[in-house]
Amino acid sequence: MKFIKIFLTFTLIISFFGCDDDYDTIIFGGTISINFNHYWDGQQVTSADFNTETYTNENNDILTISKLRYLVSNITLHKSDGSSTKLVDYYLVDLSGGTSFSISDILDGNDYSSISFTFGFNEADNIDGNYIDLNSKSWNWPTMLGGGYHFMQFEGKYGATGTENPFAYHNGTARVSTGVFEQNFFNVSLEGFTSSESETIVEIKMNLDQWFEDPYTWDLDTYNTTLMPNYNAQKLMQQNGASVFSLGIVN
Amino acid sequence: MMKWLKILVIATLFVSCDENGIEGYTPYSPTLQPLNIPQIFSDNILPPIIPLDNPQTVEGVALGRKLFFDTILSANNSQACASCHSPENAFTDSDRFSEGIDGIQGNRNSMPIFNLAWNYDDNFFWDGRSFGLEKQALEPVENPIEMHNTWKEAIISLQNDGEYPNLFFDAFGTQTIDSILVTKAIAQFERTLISANSRFDKHLLNQITLTPSELNGFNVFMDESKGDCFHCHGNANNPLWTDNDFHNNGLDATFLDIGLGKFTGNPADNGKFKSPSLRNLKFTAPYMHDGRFATIDDVINHYSEGLVNSSTIDPLMKAVNDGGVQLSASDKTDLKAFLLSLSDDEFITNPAFQNPN
Numbered sequence: 001m002k003f004i005k006i007f008l009t010f011t012l013i014i015s016f017f018g019c020d021d022d023y024d025t026i027i028f029g030g031t032i033s034i035n036f037n038h039y040w041d042g043q044q045v046t047s048a049d050f051n052t053e054t055y056t057n058e059n060n061d062i063l064t065i066s067k068l069r070y071l072v073s074n075i076t077l078h079k080s081d082g083s084s085t086k087l088v089d090y091y092l093v094d095l096s097g098g099t100s101f102s103i104s105d106i107l108d109g110n111d112y113s114s115i116s117f118t119f120g121f122n123e124a125d126n127i128d129g130n131y132i133d134l135n136s137k138s139w140n141w142p143t144m145l146g147g148g149y150h151f152m153q154f155e156g157k158y159g160a161t162g163t164e165n166p167f168a169y170h171n172g173t174a175r176v177s178t179g180v181f182e183q184n185f186f187n188v189s190l191e192g193f194t195s196s197e198s199e200t201i202v203e204i205k206m207n208l209d210q211w212f213e214d215p216y217t218w219d220l221d222t223y224n225t226t227l228m229p230n231y232n233a234q235k236l237m238q239q240n241g242a243s244v245f246s247l248g249i250v251n
Numbered sequence: 252m253m254k255w256l257k258i259l260v261i262a263t264l265f266v267s268c269d270e271n272g273i274e275g276y277t278p279y280s281p282t283l284q285p286l287n288i289p290q291i292f293s294d295n296i297l298p299p300i301i302p303l304d305n306p307q308t309v310e311g312v313a314l315g316r317k318l319f320f321d322t323i324l325s326a327n328n329s330q331a332c333a334s335c336h337s338p339e340n341a342f343t344d345s346d347r348f349s350e351g352i353d354g355i356q357g358n359r360n361s362m363p364i365f366n367l368a369w370n371y372d373d374n375f376f377w378d379g380r381s382f383g384l385e386k387q388a389l390e391p392v393e394n395p396i397e398m399h400n401t402w403k404e405a406i407i408s409l410q411n412d413g414e415y416p417n418l419f420f421d422a423f424g425t426q427t428i429d430s431i432l433v434t435k436a437i438a439q440f441e442r443t444l445i446s447a448n449s450r451f452d453k454h455l456l457n458q459i460t461l462t463p464s465e466l467n468g469f470n471v472f473m474d475e476s477k478g479d480c481f482h483c484h485g486n487a488n489n490p491l492w493t494d495n496d497f498h499n500n501g502l503d504a505t506f507l508d509i510g511l512g513k514f515t516g517n518p519a520d521n522g523k524f525k526s527p528s529l530r531n532l533k534f535t536a537p538y539m540h541d542g543r544f545a546t547i548d549d550v551i552n553h554y555s556e557g558l559v560n561s562s563t564i565d566p567l568m569k570a571v572n573d574g575g576v577q578l579s580a581s582d583k584t585d586l587k588a589f590l591l592s593l594s595d596d597e598f599i600t601n602p603a604f605q606n607p608n
Contacts, residue, residue, distance in 0.1 A: 050519065051519035051563075052519070066519075066565075066566060067566075128488070129295060129487075129488035132295060132296050132297055133297055135295050135296050135488040135489045136296045136297045136369075136371060136489060137494075138481070138482070138483075138485055138486065138489045138494045140481075140486050140488045140489065142473045142474070142475070142481065142486070143473070143487075144470065144473060144474065145475075155566040155567070156566060157566060165572065166564075166565075166566035166567075166568065166569050166571070167566060168566050168567060168569060170475075224569075225566070225569035225570075226475050226476050226479075226569060227475075228475045229474075229475055229476055
């Protein structure tokens with residue numbers, strides 16, 4: 001019986017490989033996981049909080065959140081010697097979908113000490129219709145507003161219960177005037193960790209309250225919906241966005 | 252036990268490397284029939300969803316088509332899938348509520364059927380309660396206000412039929428019919444129902460020029476300060492013209508039918524229903540999950556002046572406190588012209604989609 005079991009196992013293994021002409025080359029290296037976590041004044045926000053948990057912004061507007069998706073691109077690890085490794089071209093963070101990813105087999109995974117990315121797409125990458133996975137999620141930014149893709153969709157309601165108003169904090173290319181557009185992405189660099197050869201988990205924190213303050217105290221009665229074609233609103237989002245990301249726990 | 256293990260070992264070796272089969276044995280060999288993916292889709296969006304355990308085959312699609320139009324699945328042999336999903340209506344029903352075999356009406360409008368293989372989240376029905384097209388097809392046979400049959404009886408009818416056992420062998424390699432194989436065949440046929448040959452598709456492929464009214468209507472559709480339709484209904488780079496997601500689009504202050512909320516159990520989902528594709532509106536009236544709007548004009552007027560607030564209304568219904576986005580009469584006319592440019596006349600007359608029985 002034992003012989004049969006051994007023979008069976010061996011036979012199954014042979015049957016798997018017996019007809020294959022090629023073997024994949026497997027390179028073992030470090031693994032890095034990037035977790036995008038979201039906070040409001042230090043309190044973590046997940047999709048479980050949507051529609052029910054209330055938050056108060058700098059302008060004392062009380063709001064709830066129903067959707068948060070945003071695009072980050074050119075996510076890159078850096079070492080102090082100047083070398084770098086790009087992890088992904090872009091990643092769509094969706095609190096109702098995925099908020100983290102892992103990359104395996106990073107060669108020489110030791111000693112990365114900072115991470116950088118672009119919020120949205122830079123001008124070279126923000127090519128209208130170019131990414132079929134983003135098209136499939138209707139992530140596109142209207143051509144009349146410069147085309148390309150949304151950078152963020154942050155939606156919810158604000159105001160007193162029973163008389164709430166909607167807000168749709170959508171960010172992307174800014175339209176200056178008809179046919180004239182201004183890029184609206186910003187770059188983020190977070191430093192202060194040391195990666196290891198085996199596995200490193202990096203938490204990137206988006207502090208949602210910061211979208212509504214610093215430098216501009218956001219007044220939702222002024223800017224709530226139809227913000228996509230609103231040049232001023234788009235540039236204020238870019239300015240406030242500069243302080244929304246910080247490095248969280250790294251282990 | 253030992254004997255069976257030895258047989259398994261020999262069989263494993265035989266299957267793993269042999270390419271010619273056993274001499275004298277004619278294996279079941281269906282012919283693969285990959286979906287004919289339109290250029291407008293392959294250029295812009297992800298490939299379709301085809302379950303690994305249900306590849307498209309000539310035999311499977313033909314069987315599914317026959318089943319789709321056959322009344323044999325209903326308890327009294329009076330109703331087929333096509334009874335409420337008619338080709339001439341882009342596979343929906345022109346009646347607001349379809350009647351089942353007992354003359355009882357449902358409370359939702361029959362959904363149109365096309366481009367379902369590109370429903371990436373794979374949630375079907377207005378409330379998304381079925382995960383996967385095959386699973387969706389299980390329900391109407393036993394629904395008491397639809398075909399009001401049991402799968403046991405339906406399978407007996409198919410098994411006793413003069414043709415079906417052989418057709419199932421051709422499609423699936425067995426004459427023993429079950430509900431899983433029936434729904435696999437129907438799903439294969441449904442996945443072939445592809446619509447991508449509208450005037451707007453031809454415009455995107457630079458084959459025709461749209462009218463000024465149609466082009467302005469598209470701008471109204473894409474303008475956040477006007478129609479703002481694109482957030483839920485796609486755009487030129489997402490030619491499905493739906494996000495296949497669920498929204499409360501401001502129909503009612505309170506809900507007789509809570510839609511997605513009944514399936515998820517989350518009160519925040521009450522009143523949410525799937526965004527339908529805007530393709531083929533020319534053929535799919537009436538509109539909305541409950542068919543309350545008889546015309547496209549009614550639908551446009553709803554978003555322009557008829558929005559009603561409720562606790563779960565989507566923030567994208569941004570002008571709800573004003574009743575809607577307040578389109579001008581000319582913008583309404585142009586928006587309608589654009590919407591009609593998404594209809595595909597060849598889809599509803601495609602010979603491959605008609606009743607084969």
